[in-house]
Amino acid sequence: MHFMNIGHTYENMARLVHAQTGKYPTAKGMSGAYRAAISNPTMRPMAAASAGLDITYEDGAWAEFCTTNGVFEHIFKGAGPTNGPSREAWDSRVAEALTLIQEINPGLRLMVDLLVTDLIILNSGADGGGSASRLPGVVVMSPGAKWGVLDYAMCLVHEAMHLNLFVGDTVYGTFTLSSRELGADRYRALSAVKIGRRRPLDKAFHAAVVTVPLMFMEHHQGKTTLVDLYTVSLRQACADLKKQREHFTAYGRMLLDELCAFGESINFDSVARATSGREYAGYVPVAV
Incomplete structure (x- = not known):
């Protein structure tokens, strides 16, 4: 299945990078090249960090953008203010989830690492996640009160797969x-x-x-x-x-x-x- 294949993900990302920049990225430099390509204002309104997963919350710049522009309305609706302990618990669960994805399948972990650049975590009660074709790299998550590490892991993979399909659609249709x-x-x-x-x-x-x-x-x-x-x-x-x-x-x-x-x-x-x-x-x- 091409949509599950990390090599195919690399190929599609390379085609997108070339279309945006005219350059052919190497496999080793793919993550940085892709992040630079999607940071073009024609792709998304805010640049992606050069590496890593940038986690923000209901008071972050991405939350403000989504709320102002009606993006992920079904998830943002009902989101309230969060405190330090809640955010630390979420961050810890996300880190554990990434480790679990690696244990389940390294290819899936690599797909998440390549495609998810920004994660917005909320307490809206929506118990789910979201991604959009017009916001490459961006994922929003509203964890359920009873979510375990596997639920966080599946949410990240779920949204990464959507982002993966969006890249393929951008490249080929x-x-x-x-x-x-x-x-x-x-x-x-x-x-x-x-x-x-x-x-x-x-x-x-x-x-x-x-x-x-x-x-x-x-x-x-x-x-x-x-x-x-x-x-x-x-x-x-x-x-x-x-x-x-x-x-x-x-x-x-x-x-x-x-x-x-x-x-x-x-x-x-x-x-x-x-x-x-x-x-x-x-x-x-x-x-x-």
Whole structure:
């Protein structure tokens, strides 16, 4: 699965960096080159730090920007002031979560490190996270009161996968129609996560893709809640997504077919292989 493969992530990031700067980054310098590229004001309003994960809260510059511009409204709604002990506890959980991701799969940890540059943590009660195509590198998180380290880890991977899909879409295009056009009723498809709901095609596709790493992580930790919950809904979502296959680009159809193959097999060994397998690292678009 290309969307799980760290080599493919590197390739897509390199293409984006080249498109922005005209330079070809090395694998070793990819993180810094990508951060510099997305720091262009045409990509996002505030520059990314040159390295590391910058964590801010409800009183930070990113929170102010999101609140002012109506970004992640469903998560920011209800967020109140936080104190030092709360923030220290969140920071500690995030650090533990990154360590857990590394233990589960180094490729997933590398994906998070490469793609997530800024993390906004809130206490809004939304019990979830968010990311947006127009804000590369930025993730917002509102942890649930009962979240354990695995929940923090899955939230980070979940949002990193969205950011990963956004990069691939920026480079190649995933759909033949715009996101606005895909919001029309005739292009909606079943969601694998919001079970029973029909969502715009691009959002339904994203939701289906992110179930793969979440199910994989939970399975690795000997848990079955999400595996049991999503196995049937993912297959139903894939069947519905395939009805809209004509609206995917060649690149998008490749991702869709790989997703649907996993939906049929629920083979977690294949997910582990896909994160580092060379057969998923490259993609050459059809010449027009």
